[in-house]
Amino acid sequence: MTTDTRVKAAVTIASRVREHARATPDAIAMREKDFGIWQEVTWTEYWDTARTVAHALLALGIEPGDRVAIHAENRKEWLIADVATVAVRAATVGLYPTNPASEVGYLLRHSGARVLVAEDQEQVDKALAVLDDCPDLERIVYLEPRGIRHRYRHPKLMCWEDLVLLGVAHRDANPDALDERMAAARSDDIVTVIYTSGTTGPPKGAMLSASNVDFAIRSLVEGGGFTSPPPGPSDLLLSYLPLCHVAERIFTTWFNAGAGTQVNFAESIATVQANLREVQPTVLFGVPRIWEKILAGVSIRLASASPLKRLNARVWLAVARRIGDTLVRTGGTHTLSTRLMYAAGWLFFYRALRERIGVGRVRYAASGAAPIAPDVLRFFMGIGVPMHEVYGMTENTAVATGNRPGRIKLGTVGEPHSEVELRIDEDTGEILTRHPGTFVGYFRDPAATAAALTEDGWLHTGDIGEWVDGTHVRITDRAKDIMITAGGKNIAPSQIENELKASPYIKEAILVGDRRAFLGALIGIEPDTVGEWAQRRGLAYTTYRDLSGKPEVRALVQSIVDAVNGRRAPVEHVKRFRMLPKELDHEDGELTATQKVKRAAIAGLFADLVEEMYG
Secondary structure, three states: OOOOOOOOOOHHHHHHHHHHHHOOOOOOOEEEEEEEEEEEHHHHHHHHHHHHHHHHHHOOOOOOEEEEEEEOOOOOOHHHHHHHHHHHEEEEEEEEOOOOOOHHHHHHHHOOEEEEEEOOHHHHHHHHHHHOOOOOOEEEEOOOOOOOOOOOOOOOOEEHHHHHHHHHHHHHOOOHHHHHHHHHHOOOOEEEEEEEEOOOOOOOOOEEHHHHHHHHHHHHHOOOOOOOOOOOOOOEEEOOOOOOOOOHHHHHHHHHHHHHEEEOOOHHHHHHHHHHHHHHOOEEEHHHHHHHHHHHHHHHHHOOOOOOHHHHHHHHHHHHHHHHHHHHHHHHOOOOOHHHHHHHHHHHHHHHHHHHHHOOOOOOOEEOOOOOHHHHHHHHHHHHEEEEEEEEOHHOOOOEEOOOOOOOOOOOEEEEEEOOOOEEEEOOOEEEEEOOOOOOOEEOOHHHHHHHHHHOOOOOEEEEEEEEEEEEEEEEEEEHHEEOOOOOOEOHHHHHHHHOOOOOEEEEEEOOOOOOOOEEEEEEHHHHHHHHHHHOOOOOOHHHHHHHHOOHHHHHHHHHHHHHHHOOHHHHHHEEEOOOOOOOOOOOOOOOOOOOOOOHHHHHHHHHHHHHHOO
């Protein structure tokens, strides 16, 4: 009698894509615009190209455990390179398109990436500028040849087409090489290293294993942790947030590989609204800034509409507020009265509005990655968009909590997902999670890993929270952001900041006041809505600085601050504020690549404004 000692290969995104290609070869896996026309990619084409690129990586000598970096906007090659990397048992490292050369150098050097897939001349230039500091980098593969092919002569440069040809040759000569590599895949293989945004220091690389990602897909995709019913081949998604962020990786790559959803790539972040109208996705994820931007756009269009259209909008938006208030009370479940009100509103306003902003067919919408003002969620719920606030982080593969259909509690991030253990430390109020999706650790940083994980597997999230009704979790703030006034009162700044940013006229609000006598704020205006507001009042202006410095604009902001103060205890009042003279920018070191404010940097860069408030 003999015993079969073969170990079954781990399930990965590569093996999942391969199965879709076998089961539904002619179904559409993704679409991308080329010269204004949507080009379709079938599952067969997707897997065939990924397979060829994987063979090219084998030809380049990529071994299990190596890292392959991708520095590009959202496009089909991002997913192809990701799947190919996982197929050869290497790990994908994503770089934000907005990363300046200095950050590119740090990420490539720290990750030890051997191959970099760079989108165009801009990203290639960044890599070449720091190449001497990246001894492990052996090859730079560029996707767009314009400005590179005939001007650059560097031995490490290779165009995507040549990479594919290399893969074809290797595939012909070694037809079983990739299958053998995939058959050896283990559940503890590191499939991606996702670098944190670095709000308080250098980014840390969170290592996620094949089993981590498989758990996330089983929990959030197949298990219906988000949508109900779970996503499937009939669902359309728009991919527009950076794919190196764990949230977009879930909704683009893992939804696609796990459930066979169709991914549509936005042309750029600037064309998201236009692409939303074209695609009309059924499942839509956005960070708070996206939802706030859509709401601000609605305000702009209504302000410039004809008197009759403005009157019609005012009537039905008032009805939407009533619907939203009821849905908040019922956990998102319609009553007979809200169904009747919405049916009438659908005929006269909501259908046109939803189609106009690109959410006409959305059956599930989610906001995550940062806190959002409840009023923003209430607006979308009122016009018929099923909004859900969700919570997770890179270190737990974005699996923690979510508001579920019919059980929504506004102002919370929902209930723990299946198999998720979640507790709140009695002494510090910090949220801790434990489940099979907890990350392996930080790459080349055992000290940070030890600080993040307890010996029995609990992850310190760094978020302060509380239970609501014993079932849902409310996050009050990041532990490091809690302020203590001179009077000894603890203040959670994000809640106040979000109330200010709920206004379509305010883009940024950064509270200051730690160890100070009162709270102050640095406020940045939303240039589009405030610009339109100024034009309607005949206020001429030239630049952002000029507009934000107008006394009338300051008075507008003061009215918003006063309204927020009126809803809060005196100790939480914003007593003074100063207008930011510029829009915050990642390249200037004021924002992370995910558009999160770097508080320490802001405090230093605008120290004169802060001291002026307290002078």
